Amino acid sequence: MEYVGRVPAPPLDRFVDDVYCLTGVPRHRRVNVPPMPSAHLFLNLGGPARLWDSDPSVPPAVFTGGWFMGVWTRRFLIEYPARVRLVGVHFKPWGMAPFVGVPASELRDRWVPADAVWQRSADRIRDRAGEAASPAAALRALEEELLSRLAETPPRGLDLVRHAGGRLETSHGAVPVGALSDAAGVSGNHLAAQFKAHVGVTPKRVARIYRFAQLILSVDARRPVDWAGLAHTAGYFDQAHFSREFKDFTGHTPTEYLDLRRRFPAARGFPPDNGPMPAD
Structure with missing residues (x-):
C-alpha cells in the first residue's frame, strides 16, 4: 500500500497535522489503532471499510463513503478492503472545531458518516478526489474543501x-x-x-x-x-x-x-x- 501525505500550507496547518492518500493492497487487512492525539476524516474511494470499538457494547459499523472520528480515548479496530483507496485528514486534537458544526463531545470515541456532518457535500469531494489524476491532485481537492469550510472567525475559546x-x-x-x-x-x-x-x-x-x-x-x-x-x-x-x-x-x-x-x-x-x- 502506498502512502502519500503532506502538511498543508497555512492557515490549515494550525488545525491539521497532514492530509494523505492511501492506495493499494494493505499489508494487514485488520489493524488495532491505539489512542493517538488526532481526530480524523476518512473519504473512502474504494470498497467498504469496517470498524469495531474496543467497547464490546458498541455495534460495529460498515462505511462505503466517508466518516468523521473525534479524539479517541480507547483503541478501535479497522478492517480495510482488499484494495485500499482513500484520502484522509489527521486533524490536531482541536482541529475539527472550525470545520464542523458538531460539538466535539458528540464525536469523541465515535465514528459519524461524513454526510451527516457535511450535509451530503462529502459526496462531491469524494467525486473530485476520485477523479483526480494523481494523489497530489486529490490532496489539493481535499485542501480546497477544507479551506472553503474554515470558519473566518474561530469559535469562542x-x-x-x-x-x-x-x-x-x-x-x-x-x-x-x-x-x-x-x-x-x-x-x-x-x-x-x-x-x-x-x-x-x-x-x-x-x-x-x-x-x-x-x-x-x-x-x-x-x-x-x-x-x-x-x-x-x-x-x-x-x-x-x-x-x-x-x-x-x-x-x-x-x-x-x-x-x-x-x-x-x-x-x-x-x-x-x-x-x-x-x-x-
Missing part, C-alpha cells in the same frame, strides 16, 4: 485551546495542566471546559494521549527495549500505572506488544504502520 494544546504537543504531554492554565491566565476549570467544548476531553486526557503516543512511537522493536527507561522519559513515574495504561490503550502488555512488532515490523517511512498494530 478555540485560540486558548490551540495555544495550550500546542504546548502539550511540543512537550509530548509533559507540561503540567496547572502550568497551562497559569500561563493562559485562566482557571483550571475554565481551561478544562474549553477543551471539552473543542476537543471533547480535558487537557489532562490530551496530555496522557500525547505522552503515550511519544512512548509508542519511540519503541524500536529491532533492539532490546528498556521499558522502565522509556516510561520514565515519557513522564510515567509509576510502573504499575504505565503497565495498566499500556494494556488499556493497546490491548497488550508491553512484552506482548514487542513480540507483535517483531513478528510484524513496521515498514520504514510508512507512517500508518507506526501507531496501529496488526490484528490478523
Whole structure:
C-alpha cells in the first residue's frame, strides 16, 4: 500500500497535522489503532471499510463513503478492503472545531458518516478526489474543501485551546495542566471546559494521549527495549500505572506488544504502520 501525505500550507496547518492518500493492497487487512492525539476524516474511494470499538457494547459499523472520528480515548479496530483507496485528514486534537458544526463531545470515541456532518457535500469531494489524476491532485481537492469550510472567525475559546494544546504537543504531554492554565491566565476549570467544548476531553486526557503516543512511537522493536527507561522519559513515574495504561490503550502488555512488532515490523517511512498494530 502506498502512502502519500503532506502538511498543508497555512492557515490549515494550525488545525491539521497532514492530509494523505492511501492506495493499494494493505499489508494487514485488520489493524488495532491505539489512542493517538488526532481526530480524523476518512473519504473512502474504494470498497467498504469496517470498524469495531474496543467497547464490546458498541455495534460495529460498515462505511462505503466517508466518516468523521473525534479524539479517541480507547483503541478501535479497522478492517480495510482488499484494495485500499482513500484520502484522509489527521486533524490536531482541536482541529475539527472550525470545520464542523458538531460539538466535539458528540464525536469523541465515535465514528459519524461524513454526510451527516457535511450535509451530503462529502459526496462531491469524494467525486473530485476520485477523479483526480494523481494523489497530489486529490490532496489539493481535499485542501480546497477544507479551506472553503474554515470558519473566518474561530469559535469562542478555540485560540486558548490551540495555544495550550500546542504546548502539550511540543512537550509530548509533559507540561503540567496547572502550568497551562497559569500561563493562559485562566482557571483550571475554565481551561478544562474549553477543551471539552473543542476537543471533547480535558487537557489532562490530551496530555496522557500525547505522552503515550511519544512512548509508542519511540519503541524500536529491532533492539532490546528498556521499558522502565522509556516510561520514565515519557513522564510515567509509576510502573504499575504505565503497565495498566499500556494494556488499556493497546490491548497488550508491553512484552506482548514487542513480540507483535517483531513478528510484524513496521515498514520504514510508512507512517500508518507506526501507531496501529496488526490484528490478523
